[in-house]
Amino acid sequence: MLLLRRCCHHVPPRRAAPPLPAIHRVAMSSAPASPSATPSSSPAAEYHCRTKHSLTAGYARGPGRLDWANQPNPFLRFSPSPATPLPNPPPPAPVPYPALFHAPPPPPRPLSLDSLSDLLFHSLALSAWKSAGASTWSLRVNPSSGNLHPTEAHVLFEDPREPSRLVFSHYAPRDHLLEARATLSAGDRSALLPRPATAVLALSSVFWREAWKYGERALRYCNHDVGHALAAVALAAATLGWDARLLDGLSDQDLGRLVGVDKGCPAPAPADKIKMVSGKKGPAPWVERQHPDCALLLFPAGSEEPEVDYGRMSDALREFDELEWVGKANALSKDHVVWDVIYKTAEAVKKHQPMPGEGFSVSPWNTSSKLSEGLYKDLTAQEVVRRRRSAVDMDGEHVMGKEEFYQILLHCLPSGEVSPGGRQGPQSALPFRVLPWDAEVHAALFVHRVSGLPKGLYFLVRNEEHFDTLRHAMRQDFEWARPEGCPDGLPLYRLMKGDCQRLAMQISCMQDIASHGCFSLGMIARFEPVLDDKGEWMYPRLFWETGVLGQVLYLEAHAVGISATGIGCYFDDAVHEVLGLKDLEFQSLYHFTVGAPVVDRRIMSLPAYPGPGIDA
Structure with missing residues (x-):
């Protein structure tokens, strides 16, 4: 019998957590969500607000049970x-994993x-x-x-x-x-x-x-x-x-x-x-x-x-x-x-024709910054991508090294290594170079267990042209302080110190996996201005950009010997409230958690395909 198993976009178990609402295993009820921001006449914005999960009004409409x-x-x-x-398998042509980014x-x-x-x-x-x-x-x-x-x-x-x-x-x-x-x-x-x-x-x-x-x-x-x-x-x-x-x-x-x-x-x-x-x-x-x-x-x-x-x-x-x-x-x-x-x-949100003057161009191939040798396991790129799994639970104990943390974030930068005085924006580093627009997605990070880095809320600015707009749109009491020892080319800022584990769990539909990792994050996209400036067809593309970023987080986690999971169930406007975002200028589109997985030993793993010496 072929059955579905949870992979990414975690859905939480049935549980009670007053005063926050209980949540169904399939992460939805028939109650409509209630957006805090008034949707515009944009069909994309209307859909987006309609499908928000809400702490007060319930979850986006869905089946309620699995058929x-x-x-x-x-x-x-x-x-x-x-x-x-x-x-x-295809003839081997192994490439060391770090070479994807550094060569x-x-x-x-x-x-x-x-x-x-x-x-x-x-x-x-x-x-x-x-x-x-x-x-x-x-x-x-x-x-x-x-x-x-x-x-x-x-x-x-x-x-x-x-x-x-x-x-x-x-x-x-x-x-x-x-x-x-x-x-x-x-x-x-x-x-x-x-x-x-x-x-x-x-x-x-x-x-x-x-x-x-x-x-x-x-x-x-x-x-x-x-x-x-x-x-x-x-x-x-x-x-x-x-x-x-x-x-x-x-x-x-x-x-x-x-x-x-x-x-x-x-x-x-x-x-x-x-x-x-x-x-x-x-x-x-x-x-x-x-x-x-x-x-x-x-x-x-x-x-x-x-x-x-x-x-x-x-x-x-x-x-x-x-x-x-x-x-x-x-x-x-x-x-x-x-x-x-x-x-x-x-x-x-279909695209009916190219934008005026839109043509095909290829960005210069930029490599990413490298902190030091030895941060990654001795794996090829091919081994990492085929060993990637979505964790179903985190151990809540593993502590990530600060250098590992910074290296992962450096590989999340769209422009890769920039010259002194340069700024992140154009997507020219792998794999972001597949996208022809400048970066529109940033990351709000809840740091739980990273050695040498205080617990707290941090923010990775992936397009530094947005820095002033972000700072104006978010809470005015945030620090925007550079963490001690942060690499010069990494636009990471600490917003506030403090233990954010319970907060990360609550806004991610009460899922412990968001607090039991080394860090979790919400991907924050410039939203309504993009739809206004370019068109409704950018709505799916903003999600594509979050998926590209999520894939990097998956592979980076496995390359350093731990794991990750995408989280699609979160309380949209509760995330915005934490950051102080009050309208549709910026929206949270995807969540992620990175940490040491808890492996279910009851599950047996079999080869993907029969091959020489394999009887599956």
Whole structure:
């Protein structure tokens, strides 16, 4: 029997903690949340406020209980379609983990089934199977809220065995293979794969997989997962000597054609029907449709910049409507519950065209600051990404060294190591360089157990252009003091001293894991000004940025020998109250905790895939 297990976005057990409310195991009730800030006419802001968890008004609307009979299948397949098994495991090309951040990428490997296998095996593949009693479930290299995995991946590449054609394939992680869905003549490939590009990797989401458990808040979590996947792909690409950059000038319609959302997939439902059946259980196969999220261009690092013409690329993608598509998607559940606000908001935040003057550019490759040798375990990057796990509990005792803490935060900086007098802002360090906008996300840190660092509330300013605005928006009695011994290039500030363990636990939906780690944090994004200045389409992208940052925290924790967990359940406006934030200028979008895990010895771990000498 295949069952869901908790992965990231922790949900707390049923418990009472007066005067704060008890919380259901699935982290929601049917009571609507009550935002402290008045939502604007922005659909994104309205959805965001509607789906806040509240200390006083309850949790964002959701199922209240888990319908195990209709738990979505975590594996999407298109049958019948030609399948290409990928080498398992791929030929080794180990890269020391610190070299990802402190050295330029290795010489680029050519495109082949081996290199494609390597990319996917170390970013989006299964990492293990777990078993306890009668239950068995899989884990993946890329983390997901509740281990539900709404994110699907697709690859467009020149067939290494037949270079005269381009192949568009869906990646099937359960069996580590590519399902060919469409082929086209390579001809003039420059519109879709401008040289020296290696491949295009697209991501899409099946909202139903998250909504089954989390209801209306699921759209947030799907976009967290997109961010985790973006970082996972960018890091795996770097080990191959490849760079990765969002093709953010493509419209959602372009992306839908690329992914084939109307090819072999459930037909869309009329808008009036969505509203009519909202919140009711019954067959609604259209909720299993893929939502196109984004596409990445993969190309040799350090090479000449690919000349991407978004107009030509969009014209070429129109021809995808006329291709012969192969395969039909399998059904994921028999019955469904429709949460109409998810689909209404997803439609409202689509990107319909590039911004004026928007083009494709590649940032200079910046490395990150290094404090000293020996802070990390002797692991390769490939070992770290495949050993990554989401902790389900922390021991509440482990003390992290101050140098480890500072090094982790240095790797969270978007610009990497900057010259004296330079400022953090443009995203040019790995893996943040995959994103084409300047950093919009900061981190409020609750430091519990870091040797040589006083307990208290700290703040990491990831874009120093925002410093004055942040300081003005937050509580005026905060210290904004530089911690003793803090590296010069790390924009970290202590806001106040004191034991914040109980506070961190309370605002994270009463979850002890937020206080039992070495530190926890809330990711604070510049919010309403971004939507006003750029457009509603930035709403999911803010969550992508938090997911990229979260992936760094996951890997850094495992590289120093401990663990981490993403926390999607927190009381939004209680977080804002702690910081003194009073409107929608800044919002908390994701929480995290880092510490020493408590391992459940009752759970048996099995290999992800059968292989030489493995009988699984």
